Amino acid sequence: GYINNEGAVQGNEYNAFRSNMKINAKITDWLEVGANVNFQDRSDGDIQVSLGSNYWDNNMLRNSPYASMYDNNGNYEQYPMSGLPTNGGYNYYFDRQYYDLEKGYTVLNTIFNAKITLPAGFSYQFNIAPRYQWFYDRYWMSADLPNASAADRGVNRGWSKNFDWNLNNTITWDKIFGEHHFTAILVQEAEEHRYWSDNVNARNITPSDALGFHYTQGANKTQSGFSTNDTHYTAASYLGRLFYSFKDRYMFTGTFRRDGYSGFGSNNPWGNFGSVGLSWVFSEENFMSDAHDWMDMGKLRLSWGTNGNREFGDVYSTLSNLSLAGGSMVYYQNGNSNVVNPLYMSRLAAPNLEWEKTKAWNIGLDFSFLNGRLTANMDYYLKKTTDMIMSQRLPSFSGFGSIMANLDEVQNQGFEIALNSTNIQNRNFIWNTSVGFSINKNKINHIYYDYDENGVEKDDTSNGWFIGQAIGTIWYYETDGVWQNTPEDIASAALVGQKPGDPKVVNHYTEDDRILEDGTRIPVYNDNDKVYQGTTAPPVYWNLRNDFTLWKDLTLSVSLYSYMGHKSRAGYWLNQENGGSQVTNGFNVAARKYWTPDNPINDYPRLKATSPGGVSYNIYQNASFLRFDNISVGYTFPKTMIQPLKIQALSVNLTLKNVGVISGWSAGDPENSDANTPRTLLFGLNMTL
Numbered sequence: 001g002y003i004n005n006e007g008a009v010q011g012n013e014y015n016a017f018r019s020n021m022k023i024n025a026k027i028t029d030w031l032e033v034g035a036n037v038n039f040q041d042r043s044d045g046d047i048q049v050s051l052g053s054n055y056w057d058n059n060m061l062r063n064s065p066y067a068s069m070y071d072n073n074g075n076y077e078q079y080p081m082s083g084l085p086t087n088g089g090y091n092y093y094f095d096r097q098y099y100d101l102e103k104g105y106t107v108l109n110t111i112f113n114a115k116i117t118l119p120a121g122f123s124y125q126f127n128i129a130p131r132y133q134w135f136y137d138r139y140w141m142s143a144d145l146p147n148a149s150a151a152d153r154g155v156n157r158g159w160s161k162n163f164d165w166n167l168n169n170t171i172t173w174d175k176i177f178g179e180h181h182f183t184a185i186l187v188q189e190a191e192e193h194r195y196w197s198d199n200v201n202a203r204n205i206t207p208s209d210a211l212g213f214h215y216t217q218g219a220n221k222t223q224s225g226f227s228t229n230d231t232h233y234t235a236a237s238y239l240g241r242l243f244y245s246f247k248d249r250y251m252f253t254g255t256f257r258r259d260g261y262s263g264f265g266s267n268n269p270w271g272n273f274g275s276v277g278l279s280w281v282f283s284e285e286n287f288m289s290d291a292h293d294w295m296d297m298g299k300l301r302l303s304w305g306t307n308g309n310r311e312f313g314d315v316y317s318t319l320s321n322l323s324l325a326g327g328s329m330v331y332y333q334n335g336n337s338n339v340v341n342p343l344y345m346s347r348l349a350a351p352n353l354e355w356e357k358t359k360a361w362n363i364g365l366d367f368s369f370l371n372g373r374l375t376a377n378m379d380y381y382l383k384k385t386t387d388m389i390m391s392q393r394l395p396s397f398s399g400f401g402s403i404m405a406n407l408d409e410v411q412n413q414g415f416e417i418a419l420n421s422t423n424i425q426n427r428n429f430i431w432n433t434s435v436g437f438s439i440n441k442n443k444i445n446h447i448y449y450d451y452d453e454n455g456v457e458k459d460d461t462s463n464g465w466f467i468g469q470a471i472g473t474i475w476y477y478e479t480d481g482v483w484q485n486t487p488e489d490i491a492s493a494a495l496v497g498q499k500p501g502d503p504k505v506v507n508h509y510t511e512d513d514r515i516l517e518d519g520t521r522i523p524v525y526n527d528n529d530k531v532y533q534g535t536t537a538p539p540v541y542w543n544l545r546n547d548f549t550l551w552k553d554l555t556l557s558v559s560l561y562s563y564m565g566h567k568s569r570a571g572y573w574l575n576q577e578n579g580g581s582q583v584t585n586g587f588n589v590a591a592r593k594y595w596t597p598d599n600p601i602n603d604y605p606r607l608k609a610t611s612p613g614g615v616s617y618n619i620y621q622n623a624s625f626l627r628f629d630n631i632s633v634g635y636t637f638p639k640t641m642i643q644p645l646k647i648q649a650l651s652v653n654l655t656l657k658n659v660g661v662i663s664g665w666s667a668g669d670p671e672n673s674d675a676n677t678p679r680t681l682l683f684g685l686n687m688t689l
Contacts, residue, residue: 017041018040078094130163134160155215169188193233254275259355261310277305356387364378381413392404421433441470443470444469479504481503481504501596505525534567540565545560573605576608594606626661630656
């Protein structure tokens with residue numbers, strides 16, 4: 001197949017060629033083999049219109065509506081607002097003449113498998129999945145761009161290759177003895193990952209960079225650079241699982257696995273993990289016989305288990321590292337001077353780093369009522385993650401900033417419920433509904449196990465981690481409106497270097513305030529004035545989907561979801577649109593609410609508002625939202641209509657994604673970092689000949 005997509009922003013393009021081949025063959029009654037081969041060649045050559053958020057970034061949307069994209073000769077104008085580099089605006093179409101990019105991937109994914117059926121309920125299955133990926137990145141930035149520096153422009157060329165594989169050997173024994181059902185599984189897994197990359201940054205190419213990214217030999221060597229990055233890691237696992245069922249009513253599952261990963265410290269590359277699960281179909285008991293008319297099934301589930309996490313970025317971060325110190329040194333030997341480049345140890349080894357572990361307890365209930373018209377699944381869980389992999393700060397006298405270590409303990413608990421119902425079902429109309437709801441609360445139990453003189457464990461305020469609080473907790477200054485243009489507010493604002501229209505930051509802790517000789521109290525703002533204001537991680541999620549089928553052939557689907565109970569930083573609140581004098585110089589900026597003497601609102605400060613002295617201030621606002629996610633309409637043509645045309649099956653569908661959002665958030669999309677989430681309309685046609 002072929003895909004050619006254009007994004008919502010001009011220049012954001014993507015295309016790909018894809019192919020897939022599947023082969024399954026039953027060689028004998030006891031031997032089956034198969035292969036699945038996927039090939040993809042895709043281009044990510046993306047030079048899109050710049051929409052930078054900082055005032056010094058290029059942003060096409062900020063050009064004044066009076067800007068001229070063309071000069072008097074019909075050519076693109078480099079600076080469409082003034083014709084001058086300073087506050088001249090940005091013209092993507094002018095700059096685009098001096099750039100070129102070829103970037104993409106070629107990927108080959110393969111899966112080969114074989115299954116052997118053996119006597120006495122035994123079977124053996126083998127899977128191996130080699131994967132190749134080639135990446136290329138060729139980028140040209142011409143030094144002919146007016147007012148550009150050749151030392152900063154030229155060619156970037158990058159190349160990389162991935163070769164990964166994983167294999168799986170599985171022996172299964174499955175046997176039924178009357179009302180007893182046994183299943184035993186033994187698994188051996190192995191994987192290897194290799195990555196190679198080379199990058200060249202050629203600058204100030206002479207005599208010319210007219211050949212684009214095809215020519216780098218003429219680059220200035222001192223202004224250019226090159227780098228390589230190669231990685232290699234392996235992993236292995238062994239697993240055993242036993243399942244037992246009596247009367248399909250009482251069930252037990254026990255699992256043990258041992259995992260190894262080369263990225264961990266040399267002393268602890270292996271981790272052991274296990275789980276136990278029990279379930280009871282209580283609806284089959286005699287005391288539930290009176291409920292069989294309306295309850296089809298009721299099951300109670302209990303489980304406990306541990307699992308591990310091995311992800312921590314650089315696979316070599318547990319090894320010590322030597323780096324160039326910069327500069328040079330001279331030493332004398334036998335009267336001769338020698339110049340050397342000194343080395344230093346830039347990273348400490350962490351030989352004791354081990355698997356991050358999570359213990360989980362779960363209790364669940366499954367129900368089915370009215371011949372499957374209503375089903376419910378409910379779960380309560382408690383998870384405790386220990387030995388979390390993180391970078392531990394070290395005292396400065398150690399000579400190192402940090403070391404990889406197992407620290408921190410975080411607890412999660414929550415409840416989830418999923419309901420599915422068939423509300424109406426008759427010959428010409430079916431209405432199904434699915435509802436999901438979840439709530440999660442996490443808490444940091446330990447961080448560095450570093451205690452003060454009172455035996456209280458210390459918080460890590462620099463990372464926003466607090467003992468007893470959730471990850472993502474907001475600990476920040478609180479605002480109490482805006483200083484107004486009254487004599488009292490003018491005097492109070494001046495004490496902290498502010499004026500009417502600036503945010504009024506609450507001075508919660510007053511013991512450290514400055515007291516002048518005349519008794520005037522000047523607030524001092526620091527960590528003592530910060531308060532807990534909620535969390536940035538939404539604790540509540542729910543979704544709703546309704547599916548309708550009319551006359552068996554016409555379908556309608558409507559879905560929505562919501563995240564609730566969290567806040568996000570409102571970066572726009574201080575009205576800094578005049579940063580870099582954008583408003584003064586006539587740039588097009590977003591419409592904002594702002595304070596003025598004639599509009600003395602208390603919700604938003606003045607343009608280019610300032611915080612109290614020494615405070616980097618912003619505000620957090622409610623970011624809960626409800627998104628109407630998807631509306632889809634489909635029609636399946638009756639066979640009596642299409643079979644005369646030699647068509648076996650034919651259906652069409654129309655889908656509208658991101659229908660709309662309801663939120664109290666004041667700017668942009670609360671789910672997408674204030675960016676505009678595109679609304680997509682898709683048309684599909686499926687035909688079988």
